[in-house]
Amino acid sequence: xxxxxxxxxxxxxxxxxxxxxxxxxxxxxxxxxxxxxxxxxxxxxxxxxxxxxxxxxxxxxxxxxxxxxxxxxxxxxxxxxxxxxxxxxxxxxxxxxxxxxxxxxxxxxxxxxxxxxxxxxxxxxxxxxxxxxxxxxxxxxxxxxxxxxxxxxxxxxxxxxxxxxxxxxxxxxxxxxxxxxxxxxxxxxxxxxxxxxxxxxxxxxxxxxxxxxxxxxxxxxxxxxxxxxxxxxxxxxxxxxxxxxxxxxxxxxxxxxxxxxxxxxxxxxxxxxxxxxxxxxxxxxxxxxxxxxxxxxxxxxxxxxxxxxxxxxxxxxxxxxxxxxxxxxxxxxxxxxxxxxxxxxxxxxxxxxxxxxxxxxxxxxxxxxxxxxxxxxxxxxxxxxxxxxxxxxxxxxxxxxxxxxxxxxxxxxxxxxxxxxxxxxxxxxxxxxxxxxxxxxxxxxxxxxxxxxxxxxxxxxxxxxxxxxxxxxxxxxxxxxxxxxxxxxxxxxxxxxxxxxxxxxxxxxxxxxxxxxxxxxxxxxxxxxxxxxxxxxxxxxxxxxxxxxxxxxxxxxxxxxxxxxxxxxxxxxxxxxxxxxxxxxxxxxxxxxxxxxxxxxxxxxxxxxxxx
Numbered sequence: 323x324x325x326x327x328x329x330x331x332x333x334x335x336x337x338x339x340x341x342x343x344x345x346x347x348x349x350x351x352x353x354x355x356x357x358x359x360x361x362x363x364x365x366x367x368x369x370x371x372x373x374x375x376x377x378x379x380x381x382x383x384x385x386x387x388x389x390x391x392x393x394x395x396x397x398x399x400x401x402x403x404x405x406x407x408x409x410x411x412x413x414x415x416x417x418x419x420x421x422x423x424x425x426x427x428x429x430x431x432x433x434x435x436x437x438x439x440x441x442x443x444x445x446x447x448x449x450x451x452x453x454x455x456x457x458x459x460x461x462x463x464x465x466x467x468x469x470x471x472x473x474x475x476x477x478x479x480x481x482x483x484x485x486x487x488x489x490x491x492x493x494x495x496x497x498x499x500x501x502x503x504x505x506x507x508x509x510x511x512x513x514x515x516x517x518x519x520x521x522x523x524x525x526x527x528x529x530x531x532x533x534x535x536x537x538x539x540x541x542x543x544x545x546x547x548x549x550x551x552x553x554x555x556x557x558x559x560x561x562x563x564x565x566x567x568x569x570x571x572x573x574x575x576x577x578x579x580x581x582x583x584x585x586x587x588x589x590x591x592x593x594x595x596x597x598x599x600x601x602x603x604x605x606x607x608x609x610x611x612x613x614x615x616x617x618x619x620x621x622x623x624x625x626x627x628x629x630x631x632x633x634x635x636x637x638x639x640x641x642x643x644x645x646x647x648x649x650x651x652x653x654x655x656x657x658x659x660x661x662x663x664x665x666x667x668x669x670x671x672x673x674x675x676x677x678x679x680x681x682x683x684x685x686x687x688x689x690x691x692x693x694x695x696x697x698x699x700x701x702x703x704x705x706x707x708x709x710x711x712x713x714x715x716x717x718x719x720x721x722x723x724x725x726x727x728x729x730x731x732x733x734x735x736x737x738x739x740x741x742x743x744x745x746x747x748x749x750x751x752x753x754x755x756x757x758x759x760x761x762x763x764x765x766x767x768x769x770x771x772x773x774x775x776x777x778x779x780x781x782x783x784x785x786x787x788x789x790x791x792x793x794x795x796x797x798x799x800x801x802x803x804x805x806x807x808x809x810x811x812x813x814x815x816x817x818x819x820x821x822x823x824x825x826x827x828x829x830x831x832x833x834x835x836x837x838x839x840x841x842x843x844x845x846x847x848x849x850x851x852x853x854x855x856x857x858x859x860x861x862x863x864x865x866x867x868x869x870x871x872x873x874x875x876x877x878x879x880x881x882x883x884x885x886x887x888x889x890x891x892x893x894x895x896x897x898x899x900x901x902x903x904x905x906x907x908x909x910x911x912x913x914x915x916x917x918x919x920x921x922x923x924x925x926x927x928x929x930x931x932x933x934x
Contacts, residue, residue, distance in 0.1 A: 349516045349547075350452065351484075354381065355477040363404050366466045374507055374804040375459040375821065376479030377514035377522070380432040383475075386468040388424040394432050395462035398820050399802055406462045412812050413523040413819035415456045424468075431478065440525040444559075446515040448480075455480050455514065457522050457821045459804055482513035482548050488871070489542040491832065493861040497787045498832070501795045505829035508805040509539050512823045518552045521808055521822040527552050528561050529569035534767050535823040536573055537830035540580050544866040549577055550586065557593050560625045563636035564611045567624070568672040570597040575679045578686065581868055582845020587683055594683065596623060598676040600699065604665075607699070607706040609673050611635050612664040637668050637731055638765045640815040651813040656762035658729040666722030667711045671735035674703045678739075686844065707741055717749025730757035731765060737772030751776055759785060759793040763810060763825040770827060774835035779854035783836065786828045795828060832863075839865045839872055842897055851888060851923070852899035869894050886930040888923055896923040898930060906933035 358373030375398050397406035397416040410416055419432050434454040441447065441454070448455070461475070491502050512519070518532035518539075519525045536549045553573050560567055571594050578587055587594070601620055602609040611633050618629040640646060642655040654660075660668070681696035711719045713728070721732045733750050736742050742750050754772070761769055766785075773782035788794040792811040798820075801811070806825030809815035834840050838852030846867040853876065855861060860877040870891025877885055884904075890896055898921040900907060907914040908931040909921055921930065 349482060350449065350514070351481055352378075353479045353481065355479055357475060357477075360470065361404060362470070363462075366464065368463045368466065368470055369404050369406070370461040370463065370475060372459055372461070372477040374511070375457045376477055376481065376511050377457050377821075378455045378477055378479040379434055379453065380461050381429060381476045381478040382421075382424070382432070382473055383429050384424050384426060384468065385472045387426040388467050390423075390465060390467055392421045392424060392466055393464040394419045394421065395460075395464070396432075396434070396456060396458040397460050397462075398457055400460065406460050412815075412817050413521070413808075414812075415458060415522060415819075417456050417458070424473075437522075440522060445525040446517050446519055446527070448515065452480055457511070457805070457819075479511070480514045481510055482516050483545060484510045484513060485543050485545065485866075486510070488544060488864075488866040490864040491862070494859040495787055497789060497796060498783075498828075498858075500799060501786065501828050502832060504795065504799060504804065505538060505806055505826035506542050508821070508823050508826050509535070509542055509829070511805055512821055513539075513548060516548055516551065517555060518548065518823065520824070521819040523817065523819050526561075527555055527559070528563075529556055529566040529573070530563070530764055531822070531824040532556070533569045533573050533576075534764065534827060534830070536576060537767075537834070538823065538826040540576065541830045541833035541865065544868055546577065546581055549573070553577060553586065556625075557590055558625050560597070562626075562631055562633055564599070564633055564669050565636055565672050567597055567599060567633070568669070568676055570594065571676045571679050571683070575683060578683075579841045579844055580846065582847070584686060587687060591683070591687060591689075593625075595680065598680055599673060600677070603673075603699075603703075606665075606710070607702040608665050608670050608710065610665045611669070635662050635666065635669050637662055637666075638762050640762070640809065640818075648816050650816065651811075656760075656765060656809075656814065658731055658757060658760040659727060660729040660731050661721040661725040661727045663722035663725050665710070666725075667707070667719050667732040668721075668735050670703065670707050670711070671739050671741060674700055674707060674741060675739040677703060704741055707736065708743060711736075712743075712746065714746070717746045718753045719750070728753065730754060730760045730769070734761070734765070734769045734772050737776060738768040740775070742776075747776060751778055755781055759788070759810075762814075763806070763808070763822070763827065767824075767827040767831070770831045771835065774831065774854060779836070780856045782831075783856040783858075786831070795825075798825070833865055837861070837863050837865075837874060838899065839863070839874065841867070845869075846894065849890070849894060849896040850899065851896050853886065853901060867891070867894070872896075882934065884932040884934070886928075886932075888928040888930065890923060890925045890928070892925050894925050896928075897921070898923050898928070901932065903934055904932040907931075908933075 355372050357370045359371040361369040395406045395418050399407040399410040399414050401407040408416055417434050419434055436454040517527050518535040520528045520531045532552050556570055599609050601615050602613040621631050622629050637660050638656045640655050643653040677696050677700035681693050684692035713720055718728050719732045719736055721727050721729055733754050770782050789796040798807045803820040805821045807820050808818035808822035840850050842848040842850040846869055862875045865872045873889040875887040910929055
């Protein structure tokens with residue numbers, strides 16, 4: 323009897339593990355995309371451009387039969403205008419398949435060879451009926467003996483449910499519009515597993531990737547189940563970088579602010595406390611991944627299956643040449659020369675931010691003692707950070723204890739997380755601006771947040787829309803990708819891919835900071851709208867919420883007055899934070915006599931006119 327009981331437990335356990343790495347079949351959708359362009363290369367040889375890359379394969383239906391084999395080449399990248407790159411480099415995808423016969427009237431799906439790395443191990447597995455899929459934009463057909471007009475061919479795209487009409491954006495800057503379009507498509511196309519995964523190379527969820535993915539996804543759709551599934555995954559499946567672990571609290575916090583649902587916070591509160599890594603805190607109020615407290619027991623409690631897992635600081639990715647061995651264009655990697663010391667600025671900036679959010683989370687749950695506990699701990703950590711890491715003579719932060727080096731990362735994270743004392747904001751922002759985009763596409767999330775939060779909107783918008791060189795989003799479009807890339811360019815990360823949602827920072831930054839539309843209270847009962855539209859002369863945005871869409875329009879009229887039209891759904895109010903410098907404020911044709919910093923908006927249409 324005991325033998326059978328053990329066997330039953332083993333079967334259940336195996337099923338749970340299998341379920342953990344798979345998603346419900348019903349969650350995935352299939353869209354058939356028609357060709358954007360068909361180019362005849364030679365007799366029986368055609369290049370088909372579907373316009374955008376999706377994860378999927380090709381489906382074909384013919385009015386005539388062909389008994390001879392037809393060769394299909396699928397890829398993300400072209401070698402020349404009429405040929406798919408067969409050796410695109412890195413993890414840019416190319417695949418070849420042969421269809422032995424083509425039967426008249428049959429709907430045929432081209433079968434692809436699976437990639438071992440992203441279909442085994444820790445990769446999120448797809449339902450068997452989906453088959454093997456890759457990201458591709460182009461299909462090249464060879465040895466087609468029947469007329470091309472006799473066949474119908476589609477890009478069979480696999481993705482999670484996504485409402486294309488839930489959001490929209492347009493502006494007076496065509497480059498900005500193109501970049502946001504790229505990012506929005508990335509969110510839809512990379513949803514093909516039903517989890518927030520890092521990209522096609524591994525198809526594994528990582529916390530930092532998932533957080534940016536979540537912010538961008540919540541900016542364009544009010545579909546929250548994929549984020550929640552991913553958040554749950556991380557409770558039992560954390561990843562090894564210190565800062566990645568420190569994104570867990572951020573993801574659960576954002577979900578609550580957008581949905582107003584306390585249940586995930588209640589259920590995982592103790593685990594979230596653990597994921598702050600406060601057990602690594604020393605007497606000085608700072609944490610270190612070199613702490614002797616990082617033992618096998620803590621590693622196990624954090625959720626790692628292997629107690630020998632080594633948790634270590636990553637700062638930014640990719641790492642330096644000395645770490646990876648890659649011959650990269652920037653030998654120091656994307657860290658701006660950051661000196662990774664045992665007790666360092668970036669890790670502790672994340673730690674402080676975790677403590678602040680945990681104080682709020684404890685308040686949401688009415689854990690009054692914990693509110694005080696986390697508030698005090700956050701205050702002590704902030705004090706320690708500014709005592710240990712802030713070089714007051716220069717007015718900027720060093721990389722950590724024992725370092726004399728100052729980097730972009732060591733300053734942009736304190737700026738983004740409100741750590742910088744008021745008297746040093748000017749020197750910190752000046753230093754940050756001197757470094758340009760000396761971070762990865764991941765790091766840009768925090769660079770841009772810090773700039774928008776500290777009156778540097780114009781410079782931040784210039785970084786987003788920069789078209790010079792290759793360390794910008796325009797370069798992703800220029801090289802031919804239709805999704806955000808893992809790195810600014812292949813030369814900065816030789817194994818990178820062309821389908822990484824962590825590269826979508828502009829999407830959530832424009833929504834949450836340029837337009838400044840965020841939930842002020844949980845569940846978006848009250849929205850915050852704090853526009854910092856820089857040099858735009860007009861813009862329109864539609865932002866989805868749990869309660870309906872927020873529509874906002876902006877234009878500069880012939881008198882150079884700024885006019886905002888804000889439409890709020892029923893049962894929603896908003897705080898509209900007034901931009902600086904307006905000499906006259908009119909709300910719904912009524913002049914606001916008393917000088918205010920914000921306006922209270924009601925559901926329905928609100929017209930705000932600012933005269934400068």
